[in-house]
């Protein structure tokens with residue numbers, strides 16, 4: 001069997017119902033629309049309402065993907081969810097999604113790679129398809145980051161949105177599909193962006209609360225520096241593995257974390273602005289959902305068309321990074 005082994009046959013996305021423009025954050029904390037737009041490119045984000053937990057948004061995105069692919073839930077062989085804000089510690093959010101969909105024949109599990117989770121999941125699903133472990137695998141990225149954000153920390157509270165993105169991966173027709181995938185990580189940088197409490201190391205105790213370790217914690221400047229490098233290196237790896245030059249790529253779909261990080265990646269590879277998919281202004285940083293949302297929107301808008309080659313690149317807490325080239 002030759003690459004491409006697996007192709008995307010359907011996609012979908014969903015976001016929390018509460019629209020939160022920067023102006024609303026000006027009321028809630030000591031910040032300004034001008035600061036947020038200049039430093040991040042974000043103008044608004046969507047937050048979950050009560051009852052919109054991870055498997056709820058995951059189901060909305062997944063149903064769109066399944067519908068587009070024209071398959072029934074019973075035909076799905078596996079469900080992988082990249083998330084660090086699942087419904088609960090266990091069972092996995094993928095198990096809850098399996099039940100919600102009625103995907104009774106699917107195995108299901110979550111993976112933890114923060115913002116890189118969906119691209120990690122895609123890479124894993126491709127390998128499972130290539131080795132015959134399944135013919136149809138649903139890959140979802142969902143994050144309800146407001147559930148772990150410290151709303152009194154303006155440097156993180158303005159960044160994130162709650163959302164899900166999904167793709168159904170099936171055996172390739174020999175033309176379309178994943179031309180390359182790449183994953184990397186560096187656990188030595190874990191403390192730059194983490195949510196240390198609630199596990200077996202730091203339970204949520206009064207001491208942990210007093211030490212300010214209850215929420216997502218980020219050293220923004222350091223994350224920024226590593227992110228620029230990781231996004232560019234991962235892009236290069238994806239291109240090399242696919243044997244392609246930047247000019248042979250129709251669109252760059254970067255992780256939507258910060259417009260300045262995106263611009264640094266764009267400049268390094270010389271992609272013209274009109275070949276870069278950007279939606280950070282409307283969604284904020286939706287973590288693992290960011291790339292599938294950008295891909296799904298661009299496809300539905302007719303920007304990404306059948307035959308187009310797209311390179312995606314992402315970094316996230318952990319530290320993790322991942323990339324890949326998809327031919328649609």
Ligand code: COA
Pocket residue numbers: 030031032035036039040115154155156158193218219220221223224227257258285287315316317
């Ligand atoms: N509104 C207004 N001022 C803010 C603010 C906000 N929302 N957040 C921070 N500030 C202030 C700081 O308090 C600081 O003030 P001081 O100089 O008086 O101490 C000043 O702005 C500069 O803070 P700093 O953290 O150095 O800003 P920055 O230029 O590094 O921008 C980030 C902050 C978070 C936008 C930037 O570091 C970043 O994008 N990092 C990467 C984060 C990321 O992508 N994370 C997700 C990974 S998937």
